[in-house]
Amino acid sequence: MEHGRAPAAVRIEGLWKQFGQQAAVAGVDLELPAGQFIGLVGPNGAGKTTTLSMVTGLLRPDSGRVEIGGHDVWSDPVAVKSRIGVLPEGLRLFERLSGRELLSYTGRLRGLPGDEVDRRATQLLDVLDLAGAQHKLVVDYSTGMRKKIGLAAALLHNPEILFLDEPFEGVDPVSAQTIRGVLERYTASGATVVFSSHVMELVESLCSWVAVMAAGRIRAYGPVADVRGTAASLQAAFLELVGAQRTASGDSLDWLGGDAR
Amino acid sequence: MNDTHQAATGQVAVRPGAASLTSVFVRLKLALLRNGLRQSSGRRAVYVTSIVLVMLVTALQMLGLIALRGTAHSAALTTLLVVVLALGWAVMPLFFASGDETLDPTRLVMLPLRPIPLVMALLTASLVGIGPVFTLAIIVGSVIATAHGAAATVVGGLATVLTVLVCLALARAVATANIRLLTSRRGRDLAVLSGLIIGVGMQFVNLGVRQLGAAGGLQALQPVADVLRWVPPGSAMDAVRAASDGKYGIAVAELGITTTGLVLLLWWWLRSLTRLMTSPDSSTLQAAAQPDTARGGRAGIAGLLPAGRTGAVMLRSLRYIWRDPKTKTAWMSSLTLGLLVPILNAAQGHGSLYFAFFAPGLLGMQMYNQFGQDTSAFWMVLQTIASPADAYAELRARALTMSLIAVPYVALGVTAVAAVTGDWRGLPEVLGLSFALLGTLLGTGALTSALFPYSIPQGSGFKNVAPGQVGIAWLSLFGGLVTGALFCSPLIALTIWLHISGSFGLVWTLLPLGAAYGFCAAWGGLRLAGPRVAARLPEILLAVSKG
Numbered sequence: 098m099e100h101g102r103a104p105a106a107v108r109i110e111g112l113w114k115q116f117g118q119q120a121a122v123a124g125v126d127l128e129l130p131a132g133q134f135i136g137l138v139g140p141n142g143a144g145k146t147t148t149l150s151m152v153t154g155l156l157r158p159d160s161g162r163v164e165i166g167g168h169d170v171w172s173d174p175v176a177v178k179s180r181i182g183v184l185p186e187g188l189r190l191f192e193r194l195s196g197r198e199l200l201s202y203t204g205r206l207r208g209l210p211g212d213e214v215d216r217r218a219t220q221l222l223d224v225l226d227l228a229g230a231q232h233k234l235v236v237d238y239s240t241g242m243r244k245k246i247g248l249a250a251a252l253l254h255n256p257e258i259l260f261l262d263e264p265f266e267g268v269d270p271v272s273a274q275t276i277r278g279v280l281e282r283y284t285a286s287g288a289t290v291v292f293s294s295h296v297m298e299l300v301e302s303l304c305s306w307v308a309v310m311a312a313g314r315i316r317a318y319g320p321v322a323d324v325r326g327t328a329a330s331l332q333a334a335f336l337e338l339v340g341a342q343r344t345a346s347g348d349s350l351d352w353l354g355g356d357a358r
Numbered sequence: 359m360n361d362t363h364q365a366a367t368g369q370v371a372v373r374p375g376a377a378s379l380t381s382v383f384v385r386l387k388l389a390l391l392r393n394g395l396r397q398s399s400g401r402r403a404v405y406v407t408s409i410v411l412v413m414l415v416t417a418l419q420m421l422g423l424i425a426l427r428g429t430a431h432s433a434a435l436t437t438l439l440v441v442v443l444a445l446g447w448a449v450m451p452l453f454f455a456s457g458d459e460t461l462d463p464t465r466l467v468m469l470p471l472r473p474i475p476l477v478m479a480l481l482t483a484s485l486v487g488i489g490p491v492f493t494l495a496i497i498v499g500s501v502i503a504t505a506h507g508a509a510a511t512v513v514g515g516l517a518t519v520l521t522v523l524v525c526l527a528l529a530r531a532v533a534t535a536n537i538r539l540l541t542s543r544r545g546r547d548l549a550v551l552s553g554l555i556i557g558v559g560m561q562f563v564n565l566g567v568r569q570l571g572a573a574g575g576l577q578a579l580q581p582v583a584d585v586l587r588w589v590p591p592g593s594a595m596d597a598v599r600a601a602s603d604g605k606y607g608i609a610v611a612e613l614g615i616t617t618t619g620l621v622l623l624l625w626w627w628l629r630s631l632t633r634l635m636t637s638p639d640s641s642t643l644q645a646a647a648q649p650d651t652a653r654g655g656r657a658g659i660a661g662l663l664p665a666g667r668t669g670a671v672m673l674r675s676l677r678y679i680w681r682d683p684k685t686k687t688a689w690m691s692s693l694t695l696g697l698l699v700p701i702l703n704a705a706q707g708h709g710s711l712y713f714a715f716f717a718p719g720l721l722g723m724q725m726y727n728q729f730g731q732d733t734s735a736f737w738m739v740l741q742t743i744a745s746p747a748d749a750y751a752e753l754r755a756r757a758l759t760m761s762l763i764a765v766p767y768v769a770l771g772v773t774a775v776a777a778v779t780g781d782w783r784g785l786p787e788v789l790g791l792s793f794a795l796l797g798t799l800l801g802t803g804a805l806t807s808a809l810f811p812y813s814i815p816q817g818s819g820f821k822n823v824a825p826g827q828v829g830i831a832w833l834s835l836f837g838g839l840v841t842g843a844l845f846c847s848p849l850i851a852l853t854i855w856l857h858i859s860g861s862f863g864l865v866w867t868l869l870p871l872g873a874a875y876g877f878c879a880a881w882g883g884l885r886l887a888g889p890r891v892a893a894r895l896p897e898i899l900l901a902v903s904k905g
Contacts, residue, residue: 153741154740154741154895154896155737155740155896155899156896156899156900157896157897174743174744174745175744175745177744178741178742178743178744179744183737183741185737187734188734188735188737188903189733189734189735190735190738191674191678191732191735191738192735193677193678193681193682194674194677198674198677201670202670202673202674203738203742205665205666205667205669205670206667206670206671206738206739206742207742208666208667208742211665234681236543237543250738
């Protein structure tokens with residue numbers, strides 16, 4: 098499969114992470130092209146979150162190298178951290194702040210001038226449809242609102258690359274559409290988005306480039322059309338790649354449904 | 359469980375009777391108790407130990423009460439005791455709503471149940487448990503302490519039944535009336551604050567017991583008991599005394615008051631239950647309709663703080679002290695106990711100005727495990743720390759927040775204790791040593807935050823360490839405290855030397871010296887901790903994200 102022609106936004110070499118006996122990420126080599134909408138797909142437990150955590154500096158790898166924009170994540174954090182935005186999955190936010198306070202806090206921590214932070218926060222809250230809830234504590238937000246405020250916090254310092262772990266998980270269709278719109282506008286300006294998901298339809302409709310992960314390894318990567326190949330959909334290609342077969346639906350649930358009543 | 363199945367699918371025609379419903383709930387309660395044993399062996403050991411301990415305390419309480427038999431004014435104590443017990447039952451569901459699954463009747467809302475059989479079944483089921491056994495033992499002990507004669511024994515039997523039922527009905531009624539609040543975020547916040555209320559309450563109970571000892575007997579309780587004997591279930595307990603004294607009219611009246619109280623409670627419970635089970639949950643509607651107003655104090659404090667990371671971190675820390683129940687509990691208990699302990703001791707005549715060290719000690723401890731207080735939200739901080747200088751700025755801002763409150767508090771607190779004890783001469787040295795201790799704790803706190811971070815579970819008011827991290831928490835707190843004390847030792851040695859050599863004229867120098875010493879210790883600790891934090895960011899995140 099051919100590499101993207103654009104220069105690499107992220108270069109991963111021999112990334113490895115072991116939890117006890119199990120290798121969550123077992124030797125990942127990958128180059129993610131810049132300026133693309135990239136999907137990292139795979140079943141639950143494939144190692145997507147572990148990989149993204151190691152790429153963004155949240156988790157120390159056992160071995161391997163990660164470069165973002167040519168800078169090593171672990172030896173040159175100053176260059177890397179200002180260039181990336183992160184929305185992790187399963188970690189809290191500072192939930193006892195209101196949405197606006199959270200953005201104001203994050204922006205100042207990033208070293209942006211106060212009035213610039215406030216200007217950007219107002220626009221982000223508007224675009225993400227959170228203006229009405231901006232003074233409510235994040236602890237009282239719904240899942241969709243949390244993802245949106247997390248996205249706003251990740252975008253505030255205008256990063257070159259955005260890493261999103263399951264940004265659409267548990268999000269209602271309206272919020273999902275809002276998030277989608279913001280991300281599409283962001284990539285259109287030449288920025289890179291890397292997001293993980295296990296919803297193939299979503300990845301197929303959003304992404305220009307995908308990497309398929311299973312059992313801690315990369316199974317396939319490249320432009321969506323290449324990965325899909327001759328299969329009817331990305332879903333079908335994916336199931337074939339990870340080796341999942343449909344279980345025969347014999348007579349084990351023969352009582353279920355109208356006829357048996 | 360055939361009955362449950364029947365209850366769940368029961369057609370309208372064959373509604374389960376009150377008796378079978380009661381047995382279902384009693385068996386459910388027994389199953390919940392039994393399931394307490396079906397945990398990991400460590401938790402099972404804790405569960406069994408706690409039951410054994412409660413039983414032991416119960417037995418001791420009962421023996422103590424029986425020993426009071428024949429003592430003058432023992433009825434004053436039992437009346438008060440029973441009212442306090444009922445109060446405990448009323449408050450308990452507010453703090454431990456999640457402790458008893460059967461307390462939340464909204465779980466039963468999909469089942470076809472009538473209100474009156476349901477109330478009877480729930481009341482009977484709530485008799486099963488450790489709490490009711492404890493209550494029963496105290497009441498029986500109280501009756502034995504006060505009942506003299508056959509009539510009083512009969513009244514005592516009635517009083518026991520009535521009192522237990524009042525306690526249980528009270529707990530259930532309060533829980534049912536407030537269940538929407540209790541299962542909401544505010545209710546859970548309240549539960550976390552319970553640790554604080556209990557901690558401070560203990561201090562007052564302690565004071566009360568000591569004063570009772572000083573007053574020389576139970577007669578001090580008589581004025582309180584004279585009021586409480588007309589309040590159920592205290593009235594039932596006083597009825598036993600009245601019957602013992604041969605005042606049967608009063609005894610009957612008092613039993614009547616308790617019975618009326620019980621009936622009113624049951625009626626209140628029934629009403630809230632019916633309303634709860636038949637009306638939709640409006641909590642989300644309310645939330646949506648609430649006007650979205652800016653939170654106050656924003657411009658006020660924010661304007662005074664420095665710009666950049668320092669101001670942002672300080673503002674967030676200050677907001678967390680007020681808004682985060684866990685942080686609030688820690689701060690409020692430190693602020694309250696830091697003054698309460700020395701002043702209560704002084705008020706009782708055996709105080710010393712040196713008790714004032716409680717204030718800087720408890721406040722300085724707030725600097726420990728800084729990142730554990732962030733929980734897994736620490737990742738947001740991690741993403742913005744790229745160098746040791748960033749980490750130093752982050753820690754310095756947090757230490758500044760502490761100092762903003764702690765320095766004036768310690769200055770005022772120590773002065774107040776000096777005023778109460780009258781030991782004005784000791785003020786400069788104690789104040790100086792207090793500042794030194796505070797600074798040292800801020801410095802060592804920053805270091806241990808970097809080296810030994812651990813998770814603070816958020817849900818509970820009593821758990822402050824996640825399972826499996828107890829060792830590291832102790833190491834962090836006690837290692838830090840010992841190091842802090844060692845760091846202060848030159849200053850302590852100087853104090854002792856000044857006293858021994860009789861150079862009292864120079865003791866005042868300890869104030870500026872201690873302040874400078876504290877400042878340097880804090881600064882040094884922060885300087886050392888900065889690079890450690892920057893180098894250990896993922897490890898800290900991992901340690902504070904458990905539980």
